[in-house]
């Protein structure tokens with residue numbers, strides 16, 4: 234089948250990565266449609282809305298490339314499937330990962346469904362990841378070649394049926410090359426800054442944002458070693474394990490920096506510790522739940538692989554054992570790990586292949 238008979242919907246954010254994604258597919262002769270998804274109303278007090286600017290960039294780029302474009306509104310789905318989970322995790326004192334949820338439930342959930350309704354064969358995004366299709370119809374998820382940009386950490390929760398319909402056309406390119414292509418073609422987004430942070434918070438102050446949704450409950454900040462009260466916290470949800478900044482107790486004790494060591498949700502106590510070498514910051518393993526294993530075949534017994542516990546972290550050696558339910562696993566670290574955070578994702582790798590991952594539920598000291 235020639236590419237012109239293959240319809241590809243490109244999820245376009247108004248950023249440079251998805252702009253180049255659409256351009257490359259068009260140059261390869263596919264029947265390309267660009268779609269911008271609005272999933273959050275971010276109009277501020279002055280009526281200024283970045284989503285409108287992004288939609289405008291999508292329009293300009295699609296006109297330049299010569300492809301049709303649409304806007305779809307998924308605010309309700311996003312609210313119900315991503316934002317509700319995000320708040321619930323914070324309410325439970327955990328640190329959620331909305332990007333993982335958005336990829337599984339929205340981009341490759343409702344949004345993919347919409348693309349299929351428009352007659353698409355594939356949904357392409359500007360994620361830095363690669364896909365390999367095996368002869369028996371399996372899709373393997375591989376790291377993007379740019380090690381500083383690889384986004385498989387956020388894509389690990391995709392199932393085979395979702396990966397079968399996915400395309401990641403820039404995963405084999407380093408980011409500077411993507412920018413170069415955009416500039417060479419004079420794309421309207423060629424010089425646009427990369428987006429940062431959680432999409433619905435953007436550049437806003439995180440604490441202020443969250444306090445608008447969850448009531449803050451101030452309480453004591455206690456030294457985990459001595460039991461001494463060191464200060465007050467303004468709500469457990471604002472703190473992440475291992476956090477150093479923003480504790481407001483610098484200079485006390487032996488002068489070394491203080492870190493968040495633990496949270497007691499029941500008693501509303503934030504435990505802190507001085508010095509980043511203290512054992513209370515380290516752990517030997519974890520239990521992960523809700524594991525998505527990308528390959529149809531799950532390993533039996535204990536097996537070795539590498540893992541990441543947060544996005545920007547080199548791979549760590551681990552040993553993993555699945556429990557009988559098939560979606561819970563015990564993970565042992567070969568080296569003690571710092572600040573493992575419940576709610577965050579643990580993602581497993583075999584070389585460049587992303588094996589899958591789950592949610593960190595219990596940390597074993």
Ligand SMILES: Nc1ncnc2c1ncn2[C@@H]1O[C@H](COP(=O)(O)OP(=O)(O)OP(=O)(O)O)[C@@H](O)[C@H]1O
Pocket residue numbers: 243244245246247248249250251252268269270271272340357358359360427428432
């Ligand atoms: N609002 C949106 N509408 C449609 N697709 C989107 C939207 N936001 C993100 N995507 C898709 O998901 C991909 C990854 O999203 P992410 O937020 O990580 O963007 P990014 O890496 O900054 O890429 P870009 O430069 O395209 O914004 C994007 O490249 C795009 O294909």
